[in-house]
Amino acid sequence: MKRFYRLTLSILVVTSIVFLQGCGTSEQEKTTSKTGYRTLEEIKESGTIKIGVFSDKKPFGYVDDKGEYQGYDVYFAKRIAKDLLGDESAVEFVSVEPANRVEYLESGKVDIILANFTVTEERSEKVDFALPYMKVALGVVSKDxxxxxxxxxxxxxxxxxxGTTAETYFQENYPEIELQKYDQYTEAFTALLDGRGVALSTDNTEVIAWAMENQGFGVGIESIGNIDTIAPAVQKGNTELLDWLNEEIKTLGNEEFFHKAYDETLLPVYGDAVDKENLVVESGEVK
Structure with a gap:
């Protein structure tokens, strides 16, 4: 009787293991088969869209003294939420850093990246860019x-x-220049203030804004490299959301939304220091 009990128990254990392994494989296949991104319908059903922006890149994406996200990209993000979900507050802002923007899309942590994302061939292999809404070149800020x-x-x-175009540009074109690299923009600009480097390079629009707020610094090189475009990006293959974004950008272009966004968020910072027409891409196509 005891031998029969042990045999029955052994059979049950083996059967359970096989059953669980089968379930595990099924769940794994189920997970693998998922797209990894939220579809347009899923976003609408959730009532919230997750958009990655900078929290330390004033005046394009930053957190103010009240803990609120502000800036040009934030202004755009709120309009996306309003037109897609009927409420500009239906956006969940996710703070990103230059080097993790692609990873945040690939892992599904955000639906859209709006963090001053310059369109490049290398990035286009990993994410899908929508139509551009801004033009930019690199600049260099230094003491005086x-x-x-x-x-x-x-x-x-x-x-x-x-993870910026400045890093890539100088590595490829001026390998003899020593690059001092930081994860966050705040760390990079603090290093410049502390004299740990002779200069800093990033988008010319940003270095101009920063120099205007930091006495004793100036942008000696206002434009270097190519004139690139900045565009929203979605996870590779999320065609439905990409198509919606492209139509949204065209519609906003027709109503000169990006000019208004500039006037609301950038003009108070730049004044006459930047020509709006050299920065804004209103029609969704490069002028």
């Missing part, structure tokens, strides 16, 4: 604007943020 030519950076330490 003393760095006016790239050759002055040879043998010096140039500060950049990881």
């Amino acid at each position: 604007g003393s760095i006016t030519d790239v050759t002055q950076l040879e043998g010096q330490s140039l500060i950049v943020a990881k």
